[in-house]
Amino acid sequence: MRKATKVRLYPTIEQKQLLAQQFGCSRFWWNKALSLQYEHRFEQERWLKRTELNAMLPGLKVELPWLSDCYSQVLQATTKHLEQAFKNWFEGRAKKPRFKAKKNNQSISFPQNVKIVENNLKIPKIGLIKAKFSRSIEGEIKTVTISVTPSGKYFAAIGLDLGDVEVEQSTDGVITGIDLGLKDYVTCHNGTETYSIKHPKWLKRHERNLRKHQKQLSRRNGSRSSTACTKQSGVNIALFDETVKTALPLKGSNRKNKARLLVTRVHERLSNTRQDFLHKLSRKITDESQVVVVENLNIKGMVKNRKLSKAIVQSGWGMFLNFLSYKLEHKGGVLVEIDRFFPSSKTCSKCGYIHTELELKDREWTCKQCSTHHLRDDNASRNIRTEGIRILGLGHSPRGDDVRLEACFEQLSVKRVPSFEQLTLF
Ligand SMILES: [Zn+2]
Known part of the structure; x- marks a missing residue:
């Protein structure tokens, strides 16, 4: 391994x-x-x-x-x-x-x-x-x-x-369904309970700081092209190091370079905070379950929707799923991704009725067929879990049968390949 x-x-x-x-x-x-x-x-x-x-x-x-x-x-x-x-x-x-x-x-x-x-x-x-x-x-x-x-x-x-390490098979057979959202980062349902984790607004916390430094940077004299360069987010802008100035590309005045350095530092802090949160969250979920079912989100397509884009990019769902995938693999679990066109929010988790008129702004609804009152995210996570169980061929048993689970793993697990940088022990 x-x-x-x-x-x-x-x-x-x-x-x-x-x-x-x-x-x-x-x-x-x-x-x-x-x-x-x-x-x-x-x-x-x-x-x-x-x-x-x-x-x-x-x-x-x-x-x-x-x-x-x-x-x-x-x-x-x-x-x-x-x-x-x-x-x-x-x-x-x-x-x-x-x-x-x-x-x-x-x-x-x-x-x-x-x-x-x-x-x-x-x-x-x-x-x-x-x-x-x-x-x-x-x-x-x-x-x-x-x-x-x-x-x-x-x-x-x-x-x-690490050589041939026996992958530890967890025997608890807990299957967790996860609904990813903007208000709550995740809503999880594991067959017995539902819990949600609030969305940490990293960007908001760092945004004011960032805006301040970015303003300062744009005020520093320099060519138009270098201003456009910083607009791109600052992460990839020219490298600046106080000690080895000669080895690195520098543009514009010293004052401008200093301002640029501050902007990149804020971006770095933001990215570290995000990774830390995602590692801890994926660790928690992995520790508590053997199988995790998520929706296969078309993140690229959703980012095109400009109203949602900022929040989605910021939330780093792709990275989160990568973390979940390799952590589960290390413990012998599996991440199941279900079709993103599966109507997880619109389906009644109790009777299967599909409430077609449900809109994005509706946070709760009542089923017309069985009159169950649903909270949107809670209902979605239940449905995602049920769909995962269906795909694994386990019927509707609340706790999975391990032997059959293992047989399903190879053909069903979607191998996500985290980048080398993302693959850190945690
Ligand atoms: Zn119903």
Whole structure:
């Protein structure tokens, strides 16, 4: 079984410069290899293999001696990532691979040879970097990815191989149906009780702060293009670090760069708060259930609806489902996603009557057939759960039969692949 953990790094100024060099080399090779791919495809009508690309590296290093400063396995890992990017494109999981720009792609991967020495991270060609581990590391270290955030914080995502660990089968067989909402973040029904978790309004809390800093930033003199750049959200704007100014792209005046740094910091804080909340919530739900049933939301489609979009993007549902999925998988549970056209709110959870006139603003309603009074979200979570049970082929037993559950897992579980960054031990 593989797990990953993320640690904060505190490199020295010299180490930051060495890292910046390697980030640059890796990005250069990505862009070079990508253009070689497209050229080759155009001329020979076939794509280059990973081994063919790697075979070009020694020649390229003679031509461009500075490329030898980079640890060779970092470049080979880049080729591997490119191969994966193409695979994701061919199999319809992602858009076609794009060229990388300095402003938002500062990461490198070491496929091996990274060691932990006295609670610090020893990295080839860079040396011992001070690290902060929040928990002890178990298992064999596999890939280590080092990245830097726009505000200049360094992190290492460490992939660990725990070997053949017996996945602990939980035997409680609790099936939880979850209705995702804007007012309450989730409403859960597990067969015996319904509970809801309020939506934390992170953005509101951070918004005033953000607006203040953004205003300040737009007041700083600068070209129109850099103003547009900050409007895009600030997360991907030019990297700024107080200590290694030379290694990073800077635009405009010093005052402007400082204002820009403040905006990125607020964005980072917001994103950390969100991740923290989602990890804790998914952990709670995973601990309490073996099977979780959710609606397969078309989040991209919903974001187009401008009235709802801000709240939806902010709530990070996609990330939440990814967290749930891998946490359940680690404990031997499963996440079942049901069709998003399933009328979870409109169906009476008691008699099955479909109340077609239900509108989005109606928070409660009474069934015309059996006169049960329903709270919208509570009713939806019950229906989602029932639908999940139906899909699993378990009939309407309130508590599932474990043996049959296991048989259903393989064919039914929708494998969500959380990004490496999202996959942290929690
Ligand atoms: Zn009814």
